[in-house]
Amino acid sequence: MGVMELLVPLVERARDGDRAAFGDLHARFARPVYLALVGLLRRREDAEDAWQVTFLAAWRHLPRLRRADRFPGWLFRIARNAARDVAQRRKRFPAALPDASDLVARPNGLPAPPSAADPLPALVGELRPETRALVLLRAVEGWSAEEVAAAFSWSASTVRRRYARALALLRARLTERNGS
Amino acid sequence: MTHDLEARLRAAYAPLAPDPARADDLAATLLDAPQAPAPGRLGRVLPWGVAIAATLVGAFLLARGPAPADRAARPAHDGPAVTAFVDAHGRATLAGVDGRALRTWELGDLPIDLAIPAEIGAVLAAEVAPYAPPVDPDSVPRTPDAPTLGPAFRGPSPVALVIDAAPDVPWRHVESVLLAAPHAMLVDVTFLDPERGRPAVRQRLPFVGPAVAGDEGEARHYRVLWFPGVAVVLRPDGAGAPTAFLQRGGEPVFFVRDDGALADLAVRAAAARPADVESSLGLEVLPLADGDTITYLDTFRVLDALRDAGVNRVLFAAGSGRRTK
Numbered sequence: 001m002g003v004m005e006l007l008v009p010l011v012e013r014a015r016d017g018d019r020a021a022f023g024d025l026h027a028r029f030a031r032p033v034y035l036a037l038v039g040l041l042r043r044r045e046d047a048e049d050a051w052q053v054t055f056l057a058a059w060r061h062l063p064r065l066r067r068a069d070r071f072p073g074w075l076f077r078i079a080r081n082a083a084r085d086v087a088q089r090r091k092r093f094p095a096a097l098p099d100a101s102d103l104v105a106r107p108n109g110l111p112a113p114p115s116a117a118d119p120l121p122a123l124v125g126e127l128r129p130e131t132r133a134l135v136l137l138r139a140v141e142g143w144s145a146e147e148v149a150a151a152f153s154w155s156a157s158t159v160r161r162r163y164a165r166a167l168a169l170l171r172a173r174l175t176e177r178n179g180s
Numbered sequence: 181m182t183h184d185l186e187a188r189l190r191a192a193y194a195p196l197a198p199d200p201a202r203a204d205d206l207a208a209t210l211l212d213a214p215q216a217p218a219p220g221r222l223g224r225v226l227p228w229g230v231a232i233a234a235t236l237v238g239a240f241l242l243a244r245g246p247a248p249a250d251r252a253a254r255p256a257h258d259g260p261a262v263t264a265f266v267d268a269h270g271r272a273t274l275a276g277v278d279g280r281a282l283r284t285w286e287l288g289d290l291p292i293d294l295a296i297p298a299e300i301g302a303v304l305a306a307e308v309a310p311y312a313p314p315v316d317p318d319s320v321p322r323t324p325d326a327p328t329l330g331p332a333f334r335g336p337s338p339v340a341l342v343i344d345a346a347p348d349v350p351w352r353h354v355e356s357v358l359l360a361a362p363h364a365m366l367v368d369v370t371f372l373d374p375e376r377g378r379p380a381v382r383q384r385l386p387f388v389g390p391a392v393a394g395d396e397g398e399a400r401h402y403r404v405l406w407f408p409g410v411a412v413v414l415r416p417d418g419a420g421a422p423t424a425f426l427q428r429g430g431e432p433v434f435f436v437r438d439d440g441a442l443a444d445l446a447v448r449a450a451a452a453r454p455a456d457v458e459s460s461l462g463l464e465v466l467p468l469a470d471g472d473t474i475t476y477l478d479t480f481r482v483l484d485a486l487r488d489a490g491v492n493r494v495l496f497a498a499g500s501g502r503r504t505k
Binding site: 052062118140 | 206
């Protein structure tokens with residue numbers, strides 16, 4: 001049984017108000033959405049704000065989702081919109097926010113990366129937001145190209161191409177750093 | 181190499197997860213949060229309806245074609261000129277001296293509200309103001325109103341007004357633009373042939389200098405040579421065909437769309453016109469009660485014929501009594 005075949009009945013039940021079913025959906029998507037938001041926003045606090053907003057909005061508006069099989073794309077679209085709102089708020093009130101743009105390199109409250117000298121997280125932080133989200137979903141969460149494609153409304157070949165290009169870029173920069 | 185890189189990424193970010201306290205918060209909120217009601221049939225259909233309507237409106241606007249200001253190149257005018265485009269849909273667009281579109285008016289159904297010529301006149305006046313000739317202080321009457329009246333003594337504007345209208349547009353629409361010309365003291369008017377086969381007709385609106393009218397010190401920019409002695413009247417006949425006649429009893433009626441009849445009219449009008457070089461010829465377009473069938477092309481044909489008879493100064497007057505003053 002495919003992932004979508006498992007997902008559709010859950011979405012349909014959640015759409016009818018079944019909180020337990022939505023709990024299962026949340027368990028399935030909580031971390032991927034969070035990783036995508038970290039990729040988009042970089043700051044952990046911002047990502048968590050957008051993450052909460054995303055799932056609350058998803059629960060509230062789920063009855064409006066007509067095609068249950070499109071749930072992942074719909075959910076990630078809500079997440080991207082929430083990230084955009086948070087980013088705009090951050091831009092509007094910059095003084096209230098600490099400069100912590102290197103979240104990906106040293107996430108707050110998390111164990112330090114394996115090696116403090118490891119330049120990889122910093123290099124990931126230099127990628128474009130959507131590419132960063134893509135890398136985190138594929139490399140860290142282990143999502144297939146098809147799953148990422150469904151979430152981002154891209155084609156699977158686009159996901160593969162962008163992912164390969166991102167890894168090549170990271171590799172080149174790592175080599176450059178090690179060389180220097 | 182790729183697997184090694186992915187492994188390093190996994191190792192670096194594996195612990196990354198939402199703060200458990202925030203996750204608990206969310207779970208608690210979700211327990212109480214209500215769901216929005218599912219949209220009804222109307223809610224599902226309405227967005228599509230709006231999208232389809234917007235598409236149709238867009239297609240309609242595209243089908244109307246480009247704005248009049250983008251029409252084909254027109255004969256250049258010597259010196260500065262503003263151009264009034266009047267399209268077949270009754271839209272009048274003013275193009276400034278540098279060719280940029282200034283504003284468009286929807287002239288709408290006839291009769292046209294006189295407020296529109298006043299608006300057009302205000303825009304024209306602002307556009308040609310930089311070209312206004314200096315005021316001769318000796319010509320300004322020494323009255324307390326002089327500062328107000330001063331601009332009236334600048335004399336006619338050196339900026340020409342070019343009329344570029346569609347052939348079938350009712351003359352009334354073009355007339356709205358002509359009624360606006362005095363607001364900007366424009367006297368030099370060039371009518372372009374809507375069929376582009378003939379040269380443009382250039383006329384000067386009668387202007388013999390400023391005059392202060394007696395009523396409440398109001399400045400009138402034009403001392404119009406009215407009555408000029410002879411006028412050509414255009415009106416549809418009983419069957420709606422555009423005809424012209426000299427405004428004198430017993431004159432025959434000439435069919436505007438007949439070249440021979442028009443030539444005859446021009447000869448008669450020139451002969452009847454007073455020898456005074458400052459005299460203008462009246463041109464009056466009268467509508468029928470149920471609408472106006474005199475088009476810009478009809479009037480242009482008459483102007484063209486009159487030009488050939490040496491008439492270059494025409495006072496335009498409308499059936500409603502409005503005049504270019």
